[in-house]
Amino acid sequence: MSQIFFYCTLVLYGCATALYLGYLLHTTQGMATWASRLVTAGFVTHSLSTIHRYNAAGYLPITNMHESLSFFSLVIVGAFILFVRKYKIAILGSFILPLALLMIIASSTFPSAVHELNPALKSGWLWVHTTMAFVSYATFTIAFGAAVIYLIQQHFLKKKKFGALFQKLPSLDTLDDINYRCLTIGFPLLTVAIISGAIWAEKAWGTYWSWDPKETWSLITWFIYAALLHGRMTTGWRGKRAALLSIAGFLVMLFTFIGVNMWLPGLHSYNK
Amino acid sequence: MNIIVVGLSHKTATVEIREKVAFSPNQIEKPLRELVALDEILEGVIVSTCNRVEIYATTRDIAGGIARVKRFMAEYHHIPFETLESHLYSYHSEAAIRHVFRVASSLDSMVVGEPQILGQIKTSYGYAAEYKSSGIILNRFLHKAFSVAKRVRTETKIASSAVSVAFAAVELAKKILGNLSDKTVMLIGAGEMCELAAKHFLNSGARGVMVTNRTFERAERLAEEFGGEAVRFEELFQHLHRADIVLSSTGAPHIIIGPKDVEDVVKRRKFKPMFFIDIAVPRDIDPKVDDLENAYLFTVDNLQEIVQANLAQRNLEAEKAEEIISREIGQFFKWLSSLEVTPTIVALRNHFDEIRKAELEKTLSNWKGLPPDAEKRLEALTMAMMNKLLHTPTTVLKKAGQGGRVDLYVDGLRQLFELEAAPEEAEELELEA
Numbered sequence: 061m062s063q064i065f066f067y068c069t070l071v072l073y074g075c076a077t078a079l080y081l082g083y084l085l086h087t088t089q090g091m092a093t094w095a096s097r098l099v100t101a102g103f104v105t106h107s108l109s110t111i112h113r114y115n116a117a118g119y120l121p122i123t124n125m126h127e128s129l130s131f132f133s134l135v136i137v138g139a140f141i142l143f144v145r146k147y148k149i150a151i152l153g154s155f156i157l158p159l160a161l162l163m164i165i166a167s168s169t170f171p172s173a174v175h176e177l178n179p180a181l182k183s184g185w186l187w188v189h190t191t192m193a194f195v196s197y198a199t200f201t202i203a204f205g206a207a208v209i210y211l212i213q214q215h216f217l218k219k220k221k222f223g224a225l226f227q228k229l230p231s232l233d234t235l236d237d238i239n240y241r242c243l244t245i246g247f248p249l250l251t252v253a254i255i256s257g258a259i260w261a262e263k264a265w266g267t268y269w270s271w272d273p274k275e276t277w278s279l280i281t282w283f284i285y286a287a288l289l290h291g292r293m294t295t296g297w298r299g300k301r302a303a304l305l306s307i308a309g310f311l312v313m314l315f316t317f318i319g320v321n322m323w324l325p326g327l328h329s330y331n332k
Numbered sequence: 333m334n335i336i337v338v339g340l341s342h343k344t345a346t347v348e349i350r351e352k353v354a355f356s357p358n359q360i361e362k363p364l365r366e367l368v369a370l371d372e373i374l375e376g377v378i379v380s381t382c383n384r385v386e387i388y389a390t391t392r393d394i395a396g397g398i399a400r401v402k403r404f405m406a407e408y409h410h411i412p413f414e415t416l417e418s419h420l421y422s423y424h425s426e427a428a429i430r431h432v433f434r435v436a437s438s439l440d441s442m443v444v445g446e447p448q449i450l451g452q453i454k455t456s457y458g459y460a461a462e463y464k465s466s467g468i469i470l471n472r473f474l475h476k477a478f479s480v481a482k483r484v485r486t487e488t489k490i491a492s493s494a495v496s497v498a499f500a501a502v503e504l505a506k507k508i509l510g511n512l513s514d515k516t517v518m519l520i521g522a523g524e525m526c527e528l529a530a531k532h533f534l535n536s537g538a539r540g541v542m543v544t545n546r547t548f549e550r551a552e553r554l555a556e557e558f559g560g561e562a563v564r565f566e567e568l569f570q571h572l573h574r575a576d577i578v579l580s581s582t583g584a585p586h587i588i589i590g591p592k593d594v595e596d597v598v599k600r601r602k603f604k605p606m607f608f609i610d611i612a613v614p615r616d617i618d619p620k621v622d623d624l625e626n627a628y629l630f631t632v633d634n635l636q637e638i639v640q641a642n643l644a645q646r647n648l649e650a651e652k653a654e655e656i657i658s659r660e661i662g663q664f665f666k667w668l669s670s671l672e673v674t675p676t677i678v679a680l681r682n683h684f685d686e687i688r689k690a691e692l693e694k695t696l697s698n699w700k701g702l703p704p705d706a707e708k709r710l711e712a713l714t715m716a717m718m719n720k721l722l723h724t725p726t727t728v729l730k731k732a733g734q735g736g737r738v739d740l741y742v743d744g745l746r747q748l749f750e751l752e753a754a755p756e757e758a759e760e761l762e763l764e765a
Contacts, residue, residue, distance in 0.1 A: 217508060218622065220634050222641065226507070232605065233510025296602030300625050
């Protein structure tokens with residue numbers, strides 16, 4: 061059942077992505093409307109798939125690459141739906157949905173069998189630690205999307221190119237506002253994720269911090285966003301600088317999430 | 333019944349002529365009453381804006397009606413008929429309907445797609461309705477025109493982009509600064525376009541205006557006009573950081589704002605972005621300002637480019653609008669033709685006759701053992717009943733003959749009995765007569 065919903069989601073996200081990319085090129089409001097409907101439908105099937113898997117396995121399905129990539133995609137789409145509702149900028153979908161689609165496609169390439177939960181993970185901390193991390197990652201992904209659009213729109217403004225795409229993209233102010241909003245949501249969540257992880261580590265492994273690759277890279281991610289938040293609040297870093305840092309933060313975050321799992325074995329490697 | 337349009341617009345008359353024939357909204361009752369008191373004219377609406385003066389009316393006699401309205405315009409304003417006539421255009425029937433639909437949809441405006449005209453026609457119609465100079469036909473006609481205009485507005489992008497330089501500046505600023513409600517405008521120097529742009533910014537919600545000028549008195553005067561604040565020219569850089577939008581058009585022979593100045597100002601603003609428009613020739617603002625982050629400089633040429641692109645877009649949209657209008661004309665014209673008396677009587681008779689025949693057939697088919705002549709007698713009986721029933725309404729309609737009341741009756745009959753409009757039959761009948 062979970063697999064059926066999973067593949068429905070894959071198809072729905074695929075169609076939504078195609079429509080959003082089409083919307084980037086053509087001025088038809090209908091495309092964006094349909095894309096947003098497909099995304100909502102996809103989010104529903106995706107949630108159902110995740111819930112089914114949770115019921116079947118008995119734990120939050122984020123314990124291997126298949127599960128966590130799918131879960132990441134789910135949280136990104138959830139965050140996207142909320143942000144589009146608040147800021148009314150459908151065009152964000154042209155940048156976020158391809159990412160969500162890539163994640164779920166990547167997820168489908170990993171073995172999907174439900175397995176026995178590693179005893180080390182049987183803890184309430186799993187919930188706190190991972191969901192906080194995922195939600196913060198999702199908001200940083202939205203910030204990344206807004207940052208990319210910001211750079212494109214700024215390019216148009218500086219080069220005095222006022223084409224159809226320029227008309228369609230939102231104002232620099234809105235994009236910068238989204239960036240800031242994401243930061244103020246994502247950064248505290250990432251902080252909670254890291255602290256709860258440290259407490260859990262103390263209980264499970266006997267030490268708060270052991271410089272395992274995941275910990276190290278999380279810390280780097282945290283520092284980048286901390287610097288950005290600090291810069292914004294004190295010296296008024298904004299606009300292009302904030303956009304570039306958000307993009308850098310996102311890339312490091314992506315490496316922390318995927319790269320470390322794949323190539324840097326450590327204490328966090330449960331999915332052998 | 334025929335709809336006629338007589339008028340002049342920016343396309344046919346200069347502003348001097350238009351001024352002379354304009355009807356003041358404060359004294360619109362008198363001309364409206366005089367208009368419908370004319371023998372040839374049954375209903376009338378007067379539309380008078382700075383770009384056009386038009387009279388919409390209904391008449392039985394197209395040529396006579398048009399000539400009478402033309403004379404009325406000349407006489408009312410005491411202008412020699414010959415002088416006025418060369419500027420007047422007139423339309424009747426389908427062409428009149430198309431004209432009014434196009435005007436209401438802003439396809440005939442000086443700036444195609446400008447939004448004011450619809451409101452102006454609505455106001456004009458409001459007066460006509462108030463003073464009862466419009467009747468069933470013009471009421472329906474103008475409501476139709478409003479709904480067509482609304483359709484054009486929502487189904488095409490005719491009015492969605494800025495087509496004046498000043499307005500393009502506002503649109504552009506919104507793309508950078510977002511909401512303008514907490515933004516301040518700085519006006520450097522005086523110039524018609526800058527003042528216009530400042531007005532547009534204020535209308536779009538900008539919070540306030542600062543004005544500076546080499547002659548402080550001029551700055552003060554302008555500031556007063558905008559409800560803003562005058563700044564001494566020497567103190568420009570002490571105030572510039574408060575401005576989000578800078579409009580500059582001084583006659584200075586050299587640059588007054590350089591990149592270093594803006595860099596300092598932007599830093600002082602904690603890197604909040606600034607929007608500059610330089611209209612002056614030679615330039616007031618160093619082009620290098622645009623290389624700075626969080627400072628965006630545009631020239632009139634940039635704005636002109638946007639306007640040109642938008643105008644091209646509007647013309648494309650105008651074609652779509654014409655198609656919409658063509659479809660709507662057909663529908664309205666059908667209704668208008670249906671208001672003729674003769675075809676209505678025919679339609680009413682046909683309607684009754686169909687019912688009579690159907691009922692008669694039903695009765696006869698179930699009735700066994702009838703005497704041979706019974707069928708004929710029943711036929712005659714039902715016919716007589718129908719004729720008697722229809723006699724009074726028919727004579728009343730024919731007597732009502734000419735005039736506004738007959739349209740009311742005809743429209744009422746059509747609606748009560750759900751009669752279809754049948755203009756073809758009307759033609760046949762007229763030929764027979």
